[in-house]
Amino acid sequence: xxxxxxxEMLQVSRPTVRRDLHEMQEKGYLRRTHGGATVVENAxxxxxxxxxxxxxxxxRAIGAATASMxxxxxxxxxxxxxxxxxxxKALKDKRxxxxxxxxxxxxxxxxxxxxxxxxxGGTLRTRSYxxxxxxxxxxxxxxxxxxxxxxxxxxxxxxxxxxFTDAEAYAAALYIDxxxxxxxxxxxxxxxxxxxxxxAPLSRVSRLITDWNITADQAFAIRDAGIELIIVEP
Numbered sequence: 001x002x003x004x005x006x007x008e009m010l011q012v013s014r015p016t017v018r019r020d021l022h023e024m025q026e027k028g029y030l031r032r033t034h035g036g037a038t039v040v041e042n043a044x045x046x047x048x049x050x051x052x053x054x055x056x057x058x059x060r061a062i063g064a065a066t067a068s069m070x071x072x073x074x075x076x077x078x079x080x081x082x083x084x085x086x087x088x089k090a091l092k093d094k095r096x097x098x099x100x101x102x103x104x105x106x107x108x109x110x111x112x113x114x115x116x117x118x119x120x121g122g123t124l125r126t127r128s129y130x131x132x133x134x135x136x137x138x139x140x141x142x143x144x145x146x147x148x149x150x151x152x153x154x155x156x157x158x159x160x161x162x163x164f165t166d167a168e169a170y171a172a173a174l175y176i177d178x179x180x181x182x183x184x185x186x187x188x189x190x191x192x193x194x195x196x197x198x199x200a201p202l203s204r205v206s207r208l209i210t211d212w213n214i215t216a217d218q219a220f221a222i223r224d225a226g227i228e229l230i231i232v233e234p
Contacts, residue, residue, distance in 0.1 A: 002036030045127055045153070045164045045195075048104075051082045055187040057234070058211035062185050063087040065232040066149075066209050070094055074146040077175040078105050079168070080130035081151020083185045091115060099143050101136045101171050104129040118143075125168065132167035140174040148172075148179035152186050154193040155208070157221050161199040169197035181206040188213035191222075202227065 006017045021037045031038050046054070063086025070076065072095040078084055080102030088098075088108035094115065100106055101120040109117045122136030150172055154162040161184065163169050176182050182205050191214060207228040214231060222229050 004035075006036070048082075048127060048129055052085075054082075055189060055211075058187045058213065058232075059083045059086045060089075061232045061234060062187065062209050062211055064090045065230065066183065066185055067091050067094065069209075069230075070096060070147070072096065075099070075143065076147045076149055077140065077143065077145040077179060078102065078149045079151050079172045079175060080105060080128050081185075083187060084149055084151040087149065087185060099140065099145070101131045101140065102129055103131065123167075125165070127164070128168060130168055130171070132165075132171055136171055137174055140171060140178065143178060145175065145179035146181065148175035148182045150175065150182060150184045150199070152184060152190055152199065154195040155184065155186050155190050155202070156192055156194045157202060157225060159194040159198070160201040161205070162193075162195045163197050163199055164195050166197045169199045172199045176200050176204050183207045183209065185209050187211050191218050 003014050003017050007014045010017070021032055025032050059082060062083055066087045067090035070091070075097045078098055078100040085104050085108055088105050091109065092112045097116040097118070098109060099118045099120065101122060103124065106117055106119045109115050120131055120136040120139035122131030123133040124131050150161065152161045153164055163172065184205050186208065188211050191210065202225060205227050207230060208222060209230040209232065211232055212234055219229055219231065
């Protein structure tokens with residue numbers, strides 16, 4: 001839409017519209033055009049910094065609990081995601097090999113000398129800080145993983161694990177295909193949600209670690225599907 005249309009529709013001045021459009025572009029909700037604005041790809045996907053702060057208490061609890069379950073000597077393949085990032089923050093005393101296609105995950109691990117960190121390379125997505133494409137995929141295929149640690153944007157009993165783009169979904173699926181166990185870390189807001197790109201059916205998940213706000217019905221359905229469910233406490 002253009003500025004004149006928006007000003008007339010909202011009954012505000014053109015400078016007000018321009019200011020608001022500028023602020024919305026800064027937050028990643030739209031893209032300014034000459035004289036107006038247009039929607040961006042995956043407009044429902046929050047900018048990265050907004051994801052970091054959402055449900056932060058729950059994500060930190062999930063991260064600490066998940067890290068405590070990991071034993072030394074394991075090879076872990078990690079997607080991006082702000083909940084996965086919280087797991088990485090809690091790994092400082094572990095001796096693990098971590099393969100990741102996420103810049104934020106690698107940065108969290110950089111200060112820990114006991115961890116061997118392998119970064120895939122690839123094309124960077126600024127919305128998620130994940131690297132995707134054939135370079136990332138080729139690297140992931142080169143490893144046998146003990147655990148695939150998967151962050152998701154949606155987890156639904158019927159529609160499986162999902163994220164916002166095909167490229168990220170494909171990279172996550174490669175981790176799953178090359179792992180003995182699949183652990184999903186997701187706060188309660190992701191459960192029952194479906195977004196466009198399918199990663200894998202829920203039957204591929206070995207363990208789901210989530211927070212105390214999951215409903216009793218959701219917990220029952222997940223366990224009934226044969227998935228080990230870990231609910232962390234506040």
